[in-house]
Amino acid sequence: MTAKLKIYNTLTRQKENFEPINPPHVGLYVCGPTVYSDVHLGNVRSFLSFDIVYRYLSFLGYKVRYVRNITDVGHLVDDADSGEDKIAKKARLEQLEPMEVVQKYTNGFHDVMRLFNILPPSIEPTATAHIIEQIEMVKKILDKGFAYESDGSVYFDVRKFNESHPYGKLSGRNIDDLMANTRSLDGQDHKRDPLDFAIWKRAESSHIMRWPSPWGEGFPGWHLECSAMSTKYLGAEFDIHGGGMDLKFPHHDCEIAQNIGATGKSGPRIWMHGNMLTVNGRKMAKSEGNGFTPEELISGNHKLLEQGYSPMTVRFFMLQCHYASTLDFSNEALRAAEKGYKRLMDAIDGLEGLEPSGKSDFDLAALQAACAEAMNDDFNTPILISVLFEAAKIARQIQSGDRSCSEEDLTGLRSLFDDYAFTVLGFRKLEESKGKEEELTPGLMDLILKLRHSAKLSKDYATADRIRNALQEMGITVKDTPQGSEYKID
RNA sequence: GGUCACGUGGCCGAGUGGCUAGGCAGAGGUCUGCAAAACCUCGUACAGCGGUUCGAAUCCGCUCGUGACCUCCA
Numbered sequence: 284m285t286a287k288l289k290i291y292n293t294l295t296r297q298k299e300n301f302e303p304i305n306p307p308h309v310g311l312y313v314c315g316p317t318v319y320s321d322v323h324l325g326n327v328r329s330f331l332s333f334d335i336v337y338r339y340l341s342f343l344g345y346k347v348r349y350v351r352n353i354t355d356v357g358h359l360v361d362d363a364d365s366g367e368d369k370i371a372k373k374a375r376l377e378q379l380e381p382m383e384v385v386q387k388y389t390n391g392f393h394d395v396m397r398l399f400n401i402l403p404p405s406i407e408p409t410a411t412a413h414i415i416e417q418i419e420m421v422k423k424i425l426d427k428g429f430a431y432e433s434d435g436s437v438y439f440d441v442r443k444f445n446e447s448h449p450y451g452k453l454s455g456r457n458i459d460d461l462m463a464n465t466r467s468l469d470g471q472d473h474k475r476d477p478l479d480f481a482i483w484k485r486a487e488s489s490h491i492m493r494w495p496s497p498w499g500e501g502f503p504g505w506h507l508e509c510s511a512m513s514t515k516y517l518g519a520e521f522d523i524h525g526g527g528m529d530l531k532f533p534h535h536d537c538e539i540a541q542n543i544g545a546t547g548k549s550g551p552r553i554w555m556h557g558n559m560l561t562v563n564g565r566k567m568a569k570s571e572g573n574g575f576t577p578e579e580l581i582s583g584n585h586k587l588l589e590q591g592y593s594p595m596t597v598r599f600f601m602l603q604c605h606y607a608s609t610l611d612f613s614n615e616a617l618r619a620a621e622k623g624y625k626r627l628m629d630a631i632d633g634l635e636g637l638e639p640s641g642k643s644d645f646d647l648a649a650l651q652a653a654c655a656e657a658m659n660d661d662f663n664t665p666i667l668i669s670v671l672f673e674a675a676k677i678a679r680q681i682q683s684g685d686r687s688c689s690e691e692d693l694t695g696l697r698s699l700f701d702d703y704a705f706t707v708l709g710f711r712k713l714e715e716s717k718g719k720e721e722e723l724t725p726g727l728m729d730l731i732l733k734l735r736h737s738a739k740l741s742k743d744y745a746t747a748d749r750i751r752n753a754l755q756e757m758g759i760t761v762k763d764t765p766q767g768s769e770y771k772i773d
Numbered sequence: 774g775g776u777c778a779c780g781u782g783g784c785c786g787a788g789u790g791g792c793u794a795g796g797c798a799g800a801g802g803u804c805u806g807c808a809a810a811a812c813c814u815c816g817u818a819c820a821g822c823g824g825u826u827c828g829a830a831u832c833c834g835c836u837c838g839u840g841a842c843c844u845c846c847a
């Protein structure tokens with residue numbers, strides 16, 4: 284069966300049949316985090332969206348090279364030359380070395396990704412480790428005449444570029460509109476045109492992160508790293524580039540300009556943009572201060588949270604919404620997700636010890652087809668989940684004997700859940716209940732031993748022994764002491 | 774101000790010209806020693822106003838509302 288995957292391409296504003304440039308290989312680049320603070324839920328949603336893309340492409344049999352960068356050269360905090368490197372600023376605040384900040388938050392980022400079962404990329408390049416590549420790219424852009432040097436900085440010449448290529452095509456902007464809205468910023472004297480953007484910046488004396496270059500000491504421009512690293516690892520032309528909606532302009536449009544400026548090719552064929560997570564209708568963002576950390580999420584210790592939610596509940600909650608739509612966070616919705624997720628998992632779990640019962644009276648092939656169809660339609664996870672609920676209902680009915688199922692279809696049903704719930708959607712099996720079960724053990728044992736104790740008191744030794752023997756079989760040794768019963772789990 | 778999205782039943786969210794989305798909550802029922810779970814049934818929702826059409830939540834126009842981007846941001 285050939286997959287007919289369709290992906291919405293921001294560039295063409297329509298769903299397109301996915302045809303890799305070099306099948307079975309697929310190049311996927313995703314804009315990663317800037318590691319100067321803790322990631323929040325909004326960030327998680329974005330990386331989760333592309334985790335699904337990565338998982339599904341892999342599931343279809345493609346050999347995916349998934350590149351997701353770590354931005355460890357801070358973009359500028361303030362406008363233009365007065366700006367201070369984000370990382371350097373944080374370093375001063377916390378009195379750490381810049382790279383110490385980078386390491387700290389990179390570690391934190393990885394922890395969060397693991398928590399939500401978001402797979403690591405094939406390559407996770409850092410900007411600071413690719414300064415040479417970025418300098419080379421600046422040189423190429425200069426050579427082709429799409430940039431100029433000015434006072435130790437190099438700027439991309441947007442007007443010149445626009446003569447031959449439409450600048451702002453991705454985000455649907457044109458130069459004249461942009462001009463009409465350009466703010467007059469301080470320290471832009473060195474630019475020929477307000478629209479121009481830096482691809483190499485001269486480092487002021489106070490700037491901590493700096494590297495030597497043909498134009499003096501400085502650091503790479505805002506948008507350059509993604510162009511340099513995607514070109515290096517995926518080529519001048521590759522399949523998919525993803526990122527958050529908020530990166531469309533200027534970041535991604537600048538990337539395209541840089542790619543063409545340096546290589547003559549625009550880079551990715553398909554641009555995918557994940558939408559925002561909102562809180563009370565507003566984008567969750569570092570600058571809004573309405574985000575929360577995973578610790579707060581799990582503990583529920585945050586003013587926006589009425590209770591704690593497990594990572595898988597959150598994963599399920601997010602996947603119930605299409606990646607291209609905004610998703611509004613609310614406790615009510617999260618609680619609904621928690622229940623729904625548990626019900627789905629219970630149904631899947633119930634399939635474990637089931638015996639086949641004659642001929643199937645349901646259409647497994649139709650379910651499988653519906654799953655594939657959902658994912659092939661631009662990774663429509665909400666529809667996939669609705670199909671999984673249908674399958675779960677059938678699973679429960681088989682369990683309760685209201686439906687029959689052949690051995691073949693039972694296996695098929697199990698692998699349907701394995702494929703789509705676990706491999707593609709990346710849910711973790713029974714994560715919650717396992718933790719809970721361990722917590723419960725002391726209480727349960729106490730209860731059981733008390734029941735046994737009262738049996739002994741009433742000289743019902745048959746029951747007392749039955750309990751002890753049964754526990755022994757489960758690997759729990761009960762020892763009666765003068766102080767009472769003790770137990771040990773082998 | 775410019776550009777672009779979006780507005781679906783109590784809540785969250787698919788769909789995008791005619792055929793049940795789904796989940797959560799709610800109502801009734803079956804089952805059950807009780808309770809829970811499970812199963813069955815139940816909502817004539819598509820911001821408003823016009824238009825196109827045999828037929829529109831789905832296409833077009835206008836109005837209202839919300840948001841994103843235009844500055845670092847997933």
